[in-house]
Amino acid sequence: MPIDADCAFCRIVAGEDGQAREVYRDESVVAFFPDEPATLGHTMVVPAGHYPMVFDLPDEVLTHLAVVTKRLAVAIQQAVHPTGLNLIQSNGSSATQSVPHLHVHVVPRWDEDDLGDIWPxxxxxxxxxxxxxxxxxxxxxxREMP
Structure with a gap:
């Protein structure tokens, strides 16, 4: 799997960030709390390999990432009992991607939480x-899908 020594998420995947609060790990993905969670239980899921954006991700990695993300959403639902949940995956700085390593935010939501509406x-x-x-x-x- 490709890695980037300068990438903060690759360092977490490599086990080099002792401050990371991991909640799940397997050979293909790692899930952890972000440094500044948007809500209680906010978790990020990243592929173990360094893929900057969704356009770079092999289909088999995407499939496993999706399955783990869904299972993590269920675990978060059971653990912190949100009334809603956002799955957010951004690509590029104009989409607010701040770390160039593909990641999915699993964000538990409650009525009246501080995030407010995310759509105009x-x-x-x-x-x-x-x-x-x-x-x-x-x-x-x-052209892309037969």
């Missing part, structure tokens, strides 16, 4: 732009 109250996208994107994405799907 209305869409700034026009129907014309939506139709153009729809055509482009369908064309790209036909």
């Amino acid at each position: 109250p209305s869409s700034p996208v026009s129907e014309v732009a939506t139709d153009a994107a729809w055509d482009s994405i369908r064309a790209a799907c036909s």
Whole structure:
């Protein structure tokens, strides 16, 4: 698996961060609390290999990451009893990715928690732009997915 010696998450995967609060580990993924959790029980899941973004992730790694993320969500539900949960996976700085190692945030949510709404109250996208994107994405799907 590829690693990056300068990556904070690779150091956690390698067991070099004694402050990391790990909740799960196997040969392919590691789950741990972030340094500054958004809510009680907020956990991040990372692949053991260094893959900066979802575009770089092999399908088999993505599959295992998804299964572990779902099981972790169930464990969090049982442990801290949230009334909701966000799964957040960001790619690139414009999407608020601050560590260039793919990671999934599993964020327990409660009514009236400090996070508030994560979506804008209305869409700034026009129907014309939506139709153009729809055509482009369908064309790209036909090339990428047989």
